[in-house]
Amino acid sequence: xxxxxxLDDSHHAHIIGxxxxxxxxxxxxxxxxxxxxxxxxxxxxxxxxxxxxxxxGLQPAPVPCLTASGTTVTPYVLPDVDxxxxxxxxxFERRPDVTTFHFASLHCNPPPTQPVFIPEEGYLxxxxxxxxxxxxxxxxxxxxxxxxxxxx
Amino acid sequence: xxxxxIRKHTDHTFDRQLLQKYSRVRDDYFWILRNKETLRQKxxxxxIAVQNKTVEFVADTIPQITWKIKQSGKQVEDYAIEYIGEHxxxxxx
Numbered sequence: 001x002x003x004x005x006x007l008d009d010s011h012h013a014h015i016i017g018x019x020x021x022x023x024x025x026x027x028x029x030x031x032x033x034x035x036x037x038x039x040x041x042x043x044x045x046x047x048x049x050x051x052x053x054x055x056x057g058l059q060p061a062p063v064p065c066l067t068a069s070g071t072t073v074t075p076y077v078l079p080d081v082d083x084x085x086x087x088x089x090x091x092f093e094r095r096p097d098v099t100t101f102h103f104a105s106l107h108c109n110p111p112p113t114q115p116v117f118i119p120e121e122g123y124l125x126x127x128x129x130x131x132x133x134x135x136x137x138x139x140x141x142x143x144x145x146x147x148x149x150x151x152x
Numbered sequence: 153x154x155x156x157x158i159r160k161h162t163d164h165t166f167d168r169q170l171l172q173k174y175s176r177v178r179d180d181y182f183w184i185l186r187n188k189e190t191l192r193q194k195x196x197x198x199x200i201a202v203q204n205k206t207v208e209f210v211a212d213t214i215p216q217i218t219w220k221i222k223q224s225g226k227q228v229e230d231y232a233i234e235y236i237g238e239h240x241x242x243x244x245x
Contacts, residue, residue, distance in 0.1 A: 001158075008185055016181040018174055027170075028229040029177045040154065046214045050233055086174070098171060102157040111214070126235045133154050 001099070002088040003138070005034050005148040013148040015130055018084040019043075023053055027084055031127055034148065037068065038131035041083075041103065042075060045111035047128045053078065055110045065107070075107035083134070088149070101134060173230070180205060180232035188236065196238040201231040 005013035013034035018027035028051055030043075042065075048055065058076035066072050080102075087097040138150035180202045184191065191200065191207070199217040201209035208231070209224075211217035221228050 006182055006185055008188070014181075014185055016178045026229075027174075029174070029181070029232065031181055031232075031234070046235065049214045050218055050228060052228075084174070086178070097160060098174070100157075100159040101155055102159065104154045104156050106154065137155065137158075 001152040003085055003150045004088050005150065007143070007146045007148055014127075015085065019051065019081060020084070021053075021078055021081045023078075024051070027082070030083075032130035033127045034135065035129040035131055036135055038129045039133065040065075040107045041129065041131040041134050042107040042109060043078065043128045044109050044126065046126050048108055049111045053108060055108060058108065061107060073109060075109050077105045078108040079105045081106045103133070176204070177230065177232055181234070184232055184234045191236050192238070195236045197236070199233060199235050201233045203231050 003015065005015045007013055015032045015034060017030055017032060019030045020027040030047060030051070032041075043051070043053070055076045058078060060074045061077050064072045064074045083101045083103065084098055085101070087099055135150070138152055140149075140151040142149040142151070183205045184200070184202055195207070195210060197212075199211050199214055200207045201217055201221055209217055209220045211220055214233070214235075217233060218228050221231060
C-alpha cells in the first residue's frame with residue numbers, strides 16, 4: 001500500500017483525504033499535515049467548524065495533550081471515524097484505489113469561542129494533524145522531488 | 153492505537169461519481185498548495201474557497217466563509233477551503 005503526500009516549499013507534507021463519522025453521513029474533504037510528532041490524529045478548530053462537528057456531545061480525552069507551543073489542551077474524542085485516502089495508482093490500473101481507514105476515535109480540538117483575526121494565530125487552527133496512530137502503519141518513508149511516499 | 157480496520161474499495165464497492173468528486177476537490181487543494189505564493193499576493197490573511205481551480209468565495213474567518221457558501225445554495229464540502237497567511241510560515245510540531 002502506498003500513499004503519496006505533497007511536499008510544499010517549507011517541506012511540510014500534505015495529504016488530502018475525506019472524513020466521515022456518525023455526525024454526518026457522507027464523506028467530506030479534509031487537508032492533513034503529516035505530523036510524526038503527534039501521537040493521535042487530531043482535527044483542529046477550522047476543520048471542526050468547516051465539517052460542522054458538534055463538540056457539545058463529545059467526551060473529553062482522558063489524557064490531556066501537550067502542544068508544540070508548550071500549552072496543554074484537552075481535546076474531545078470523536079468516535080467511529082472513517083478516513084478515506086486514494087492510494088497511488090499503478091500504471092496498469094485504470095482507476096485509483098480508495099481505501100478507508102477506520103478509527104475507533106480521533107481527537108478533535110474545539111474551535112475558539114471567538115473568531116481569530118490575528119494573522120499569525122490563524123495558522124494555529126488550520127491543517128489538521130495526521131498523527132502516529134495512522135502513520136505508524138507505513139514502514140518506509142521515501143522522499144522524491146515534491147513527494148513523500150509512504151509505503152506499508 | 154485507535155486505527156482498527158483498513159478496507160480497500162474496488163470498482164464494485166465505491167461509487168464512481170463520488171470518486172470523481174473526491175478527485176476534483178483533491179485537485180483543488182493541490183492547486184492551492186502549488187499556487188500559494190500567487191494567491192498570497194491577492195488574498196493575504198483571508199480564507200478562500202476554491203472550486204475547479206477558481207477562487208469563488210473569500211472571507212476573514214472560517215465561520216464567515218462557510219456561511220457565504222451555504223447562503224449561495226452550495227455545499228461546503230464541494231470546496232477546497234484554505235487559510236492564506238500573509239507570509240510563509242514553518243510549523244514547529
